[in-house]
Amino acid sequence: MSAVLSPASIPPSALASGDAPPQGLVIRPVAGAAGPLGAEVLGLDLSRPLGHEDFARIHRAHLDHHVLVFRDQRITPQQHVEFSRRFGPLQIHVLKNFQLVGHPEILIVSNIKDAAGQPIGLGDAGHYWHSDLSYKDKPSLGSLLHAQELPGEGGDTLFADQHAAYDALPETLKARIAPLKAEHSYLAKYEELRARSPWRPQLTQAQIDEVAPSIHPVVRTHPETGRKALFVSEHFTTRIVGLPEDEGQALLAELFAASVRPEFTLRHQWQPHDMVFWDNRSVTHLAAGTPDTERRKLYRTTIEGDLPF
């Protein structure tokens, strides 16, 4: 389905940018992708001013394709932050030790350790399928991940289309989950990941308070396109509100499996200077993994979204 973008849905911040001339960008759907998932943005330089017309095309393509790959972006962290802010306020990750110095809005995603053997970033980000910050009352609208250093092998990122996953559910299951809500918790897998990656810091009480669980609909409606999407993930969704534990866990297992069917997924193989912008209201994602012998570093910004409904 093609997204509906009314003029009123163009964020006011887009209009504030002045009217830099169009750069002649090309939006090319990812070859061989099933459905609309994924498009490349070519011929655009995000280090140059971005006018209203180009912004509106990018915004529309983001709604239509859910994952945009901006090729060859030689931009500074500040330009990354400024482009991200065009879509809304940015969220600061609870693991403040992995912020980029001078840019608290940027989370370093990396398996690299410094000279003292300390990790410079979150090495196991995306180990489980998830939608970023779904444990917040206002989960993320979208995230922008910019490649800084890429491994010689591995390091792909997978995306799963949650509109397609929802649409493909049997009608009886759609009816069953329509009224349901689920809890999302940052802590759900934290200790398990920490046991495997001991460098994950023990959270302070202030950090635990910052990531108090949230309750969201199991099926959310995209606030800009009106499309329904599954909104549960193996990383953060802990239980279905109001269902007995066994029944809730069985239903979650069924929904997790339905949400990542291979025909609804896209594998992104990173190229140097790629910046990938995904819609957390439409997709879940997974880091496919990087061999320990390979170095990988990316910078991530995360845009605040709406209260899911």
Ligand SMILES: O=C(O)CCC(=O)C(=O)O
């Ligand atoms: O590193 C990746 O490929 C994905 C990272 C991720 O899942 C995240 O930043 O939320």
